[in-house]
Amino acid sequence: MLQRFSILFFVGLLATNFFLFSTFLIAQNIDNVANYAEKGKQALEQNQFEQALANYAMALQTEPANTDYMYGAAMANYRLKNYTEASQICEKIIANYHFDSKYYRLLANSYDLLGQYPKALETLAQGMKMNKYDGALHFDLGIIELERGNMQAAIAAFENGIAAQPVWADNYYMAAKLYADSNEPFWALAYAEIFINLERSTERWEEMTNLLFNTYIKCFNPDAENQQKQASIQLQNRPPNSFANLYQSIWKIMQKNGLLNLQIATLNNTDTATIAKNLTNIIEIRKTFFDLWKQIAPIELANPLFDYHKTLNDYSYFEAYTHWIFSKTATGPFFSFQSKNYEKYMRYIEWYIGNPIKINFTNYFVRMNFEAK
Numbered sequence: 001m002l003q004r005f006s007i008l009f010f011v012g013l014l015a016t017n018f019f020l021f022s023t024f025l026i027a028q029n030i031d032n033v034a035n036y037a038e039k040g041k042q043a044l045e046q047n048q049f050e051q052a053l054a055n056y057a058m059a060l061q062t063e064p065a066n067t068d069y070m071y072g073a074a075m076a077n078y079r080l081k082n083y084t085e086a087s088q089i090c091e092k093i094i095a096n097y098h099f100d101s102k103y104y105r106l107l108a109n110s111y112d113l114l115g116q117y118p119k120a121l122e123t124l125a126q127g128m129k130m131n132k133y134d135g136a137l138h139f140d141l142g143i144i145e146l147e148r149g150n151m152q153a154a155i156a157a158f159e160n161g162i163a164a165q166p167v168w169a170d171n172y173y174m175a176a177k178l179y180a181d182s183n184e185p186f187w188a189l190a191y192a193e194i195f196i197n198l199e200r201s202t203e204r205w206e207e208m209t210n211l212l213f214n215t216y217i218k219c220f221n222p223d224a225e226n227q228q229k230q231a232s233i234q235l236q237n238r239p240p241n242s243f244a245n246l247y248q249s250i251w252k253i254m255q256k257n258g259l260l261n262l263q264i265a266t267l268n269n270t271d272t273a274t275i276a277k278n279l280t281n282i283i284e285i286r287k288t289f290f291d292l293w294k295q296i297a298p299i300e301l302a303n304p305l306f307d308y309h310k311t312l313n314d315y316s317y318f319e320a321y322t323h324w325i326f327s328k329t330a331t332g333p334f335f336s337f338q339s340k341n342y343e344k345y346m347r348y349i350e351w352y353i354g355n356p357i358k359i360n361f362t363n364y365f366v367r368m369n370f371e372a373k
Helices: 002-045 049-062 067-079 083-095 101-113 117-130 135-147 151-164 170-180 186-198 203-219 224-229 242-256 272-296 304-314 318-325 331-340 342-354
Strands: none
Touching (some): 002 049, 002 067, 049 067, 067 083, 083 101, 101 117, 101 135, 135 170, 170 203, 186 242, 186 304, 203 224, 203 272, 242 272, 272 318, 272 331, 304 318, 318 331, 318 342, 331 342
16 A cells, blocks of 8 residues: 555656646746747847847747747848748738738838839738728838839828828828929928927938928029929829919919018028028018918818917917927027027927827828818
């Protein structure tokens, strides 16, 4: 009896030890997999793509269906210009019912770089169906069209991206850049200013302040009409647009009254005196344009940018706001205004921080909103 008990105890002890050892091995293996994945992620962030791929490959040996590891491996392959491998991995991810926009984006860009333009467009279209409110898919479509010289299609893609995700700044950035070089630069005035409000204190913010300043000069100088006819991007066969029509009407009023007085020669110029004069004129142009708009614009042309201008004007912050917008372009005039109106400017900054422009899915500015229905 004692011998049988001893045998049973020994067997039970072996079983317990085996279970504990197996649990230890499993836990250790999980830790190893997570460690490989983390190393892969860090290597990607440090642009060490071969090392990233090797680590993700080790992690995938244990968890071959882990979507995060697969995506990491696909991204490493993409950065190594292994576009076929990247596309094959993304195809598997999507086939397993994972529909995040980043999978479609990486797949579409891989197809594009493999020269499979139709498949890239089809992939982005599928991604848009699955991710209705993702502006990044439209952004990638715009870049693909832009690289092929399809300027009008690129602009349409960026604007559709604005409509899909109005608070995402990248599509405003690209739309503003293209419109600034087009025969309809006034759209760049709106898109650049909205971008400046959405993304602050970055290199792109500074770029947009310069673009906005120069686009005012393009739009409101005595030779603006002729210059726009010679613009590098000529947009054609677009539907009638009520915002554009009213803009042109106000522009003609200002032309008749001699307000198109910006000096085109200062484009990309560092002449501080001329920049200061142009800024003074831009401030006056913005005020005059806004006053005329308030008088004659129908309610259906209401938009968040001009609503924000009205609020700024009501609080007597419109001039301070305009100086802030151009603070990196017209630095001297900005500091001069700030020093002369320090308390007022600081009140404006405090107010501005708590009262940003209101852009959301139901209230946003995009050209198509003003097209004839």
